[in-house]
Amino acid sequence: MDGKSEAIIPPPLPTPTQPQVKAFQCPGCGGALTIRGLEQTESIACGSCGSIIDITDENFRIISTFQSRIKHQTLIPLGSRGKLRGETFEVIGYLRRKINVEGIDYEWSEYLLFNPYKGFRWLSEYNGHWNYIKSTSNTPKPQSSDSLSTVYYLGQPFPHFQTAAAQVSYVLGEFYWRVQVGESSQVSDYISPPLILSRECTEKEVVWSIGEYIEPKTLWEGFQLKTPIPPKIGIAPSQPSPLVAQARGIWKILLIFFLVALFIQALFLLFSANKLVYQDQMAFHLADKEKARVTEVFELTGRPSNVVIKSKATVDNSWIYLNLALINEETGNAYDFGREISYYHGYDGGESWSEGGTSDEAVLSSVPPGRYYLRIEPDAAASSINYSIQVYRDVPSWSFFFMAMGGLAVYPLFYWWRRRTFEYYRWSESDHPMKALSSFVSKADEDD
Template sequence: MTGARAVTCPSCGGSIEIRAVGYTVTLACRYCGSLLDVANEDVRLITAYRRAAKNFAIMPGARGTLFDVEWEVIGALRRRSGDAVWQEFLLFNPYSGYRWLVAADGEWQFGTMLLDRPEEDGRSVSWRGQHYVLDDNAEIETVMVIGEFYWRAARGDKVQGATFANGREQLSRETSADEVTWTQLIPITAEWVSEAFTVEQRHMPRPPRPDLTEGFRKAPGVAEGDLGNMFLVALAALLLILAVQVLLSGPQVCADGRATVDVGGATTIHRIGTVEVRRPWQFVTITVDSDSFTNRWVDLDYSLVNRQTQQSVDAYGLVEFYTGTDSDGPWSEGSHQAETLFSRVPRGTYDVFVDVGAHGWPSDPVPGTVDPQNPWGHTDTVALWFRSCTGGFSWGMFWLMAALLFSVPGLIFWWRHQD
């Protein structure tokens, strides 16, 4: 491709060729990794290293054709940012100049340095009529250098890197104390790179450990910051609704009662107690606990009777518990506890009544027959303990409000991700 100049490494004595003669400033020995200053005729040792610079996916000296141009790999960098580690290969052609080949997370990108600087606008940039949005911004450190470069490259170099994305195309900005450089990065397939160069797959950089939040943070539009703010506003509104519901639930006044009912017998009426609703409108909650019956259900018809007007507010409750065995093994269904919520009960004093009827499954007990579970013929009963309290609020309404509040940012997130 071009005439080469051979130099001897002052550190290890190895013979190294300079391929981009007249352009190369820094050369990293491929045998020991030492950094050499080759800008002048006398090769000067910058930093001596004893460990060989190896384990790159492509070694300097390899040649291959990409985009109808024959390139030679003259330098390689291993760089990192946080847990992410990747490799960058400097390509050279005497007629086309320099390009970059970047290997990260099993994928490849082809990079071209920009001569015309993009127009920056906060968290986005514009370049040649295209709009790019900030995708990542972090410090980048060079951890290994091999080959030759047109600037004084050295391990330990640090720059501030920012990546702006437009679909799969990216613009990379690197800012150091001396300059700002821009590079356009376009994706190319691993098959194409393997056809052009000999790639050591075992030396490809490994992807960083997965971050459960990265998929959300990297999704299109999230980097702009508006979606995060939307979710925070929705959460704040939901907490405010919860606080208002708790505040408006009002003072709590409770009454307790107990009832025992025969299984398969007649419905009986029981008075639980008296509660007083002190606000213009208030919730009343009745909870019931039962003894440990099986294959039974209990119908509960509640009535709140206003002492002054004798008008009643009615609601229905149910306690049921079943067990059995089928082809999948033992099963159970139901609970020995239940809760019934009365909404918007007007101010007043109420007597709480319940009509109770207990039943057996699959049928009620028949008098005069012997039940294997009750060989002595004792009357099968269910004991119930009631508590009636003013106050409380509807959890169903709370979760409905949560779904509505988070649906807007959720739909926006889905729509942007589809793009």
């Protein structure tokens, strides 16, 4: 040793060996068959004659045979190898299963994948939608002991989607159990997109599996398939809604627009004069019913802006009508308008009621600056009513802000409607279909 440290080079990791395969002839037709799962395979289905062979029997005993009028073409050929989630898997088995709902058969495909180090995985396909499936590491827990309406897996809720009796209708390749055409199990699906939990119950066992929605493009790239990708039909139970990912961006944009509208409104409030330019107390007498009254001249300054005329009257189970005109002293231009103030109250059936009020407000928009006066022609049924008039210049209005808020509310409502429509079509084929929005409208009309 010379006192210098020496780098320790670790030995190279062993290179994983290629999965071994075993070939033999089908005892039914003599066709060549290949076993890829080796010790873990218990049966293999011959695609030529339909024989299902027990691999665990040294004489390769035929368990059963089936005749299929349709020879299904697999989208991913048996023996194909591809990468999923960073692991290499080989397709070793293919089967078709079906359920019957109201006399109609619904079929889907399942592909058995094998990796000697990771074990078995499944790919299921229905109407162009795919799920990547494996056995659960924990048993899901029901929401309550007597109900499976919702189950929890790793703390996440999965509402029940559908329960049906599923039957194997076609098999090809090898499997880790003695599969037979016609074997059935009760399958219950629970969803939390993009995840799906499946509970398969037979006379012998209950098996849980967890699946995740996977885009077909990912599979075609992983298995390097050259065939066209079949189009998707409808909405799959575990298909994630593309609208969910947009929610955060939508609320962010809405918040920005809200803050902008609030800032603009704050500027209106800050720079509006909101100035009282005239006020007076007046009285109406029935004897002076036909007489018009003219106020003193008052000045409206600044830019063209609104004018707010506020009026109050001592009406009590009575009314007064004010025929008003705001007149420019120099040009003679007049803004004519009328306002009624009425207030009634009483008791009916032991309960009090009231209608109307003792005050009113009129808004004239964009009145130019200048010298103005009011002409007032009052009318009432009572013999005498006191009333007051106040005139304000450049009063801040909230109408812009509320119009902006109304406009902003349109898109969230549209977004909610699209998201609900997506979920409506997802759940339409479940055991718990959603009600259409039209049904709520019809019910409201019936209640009216």
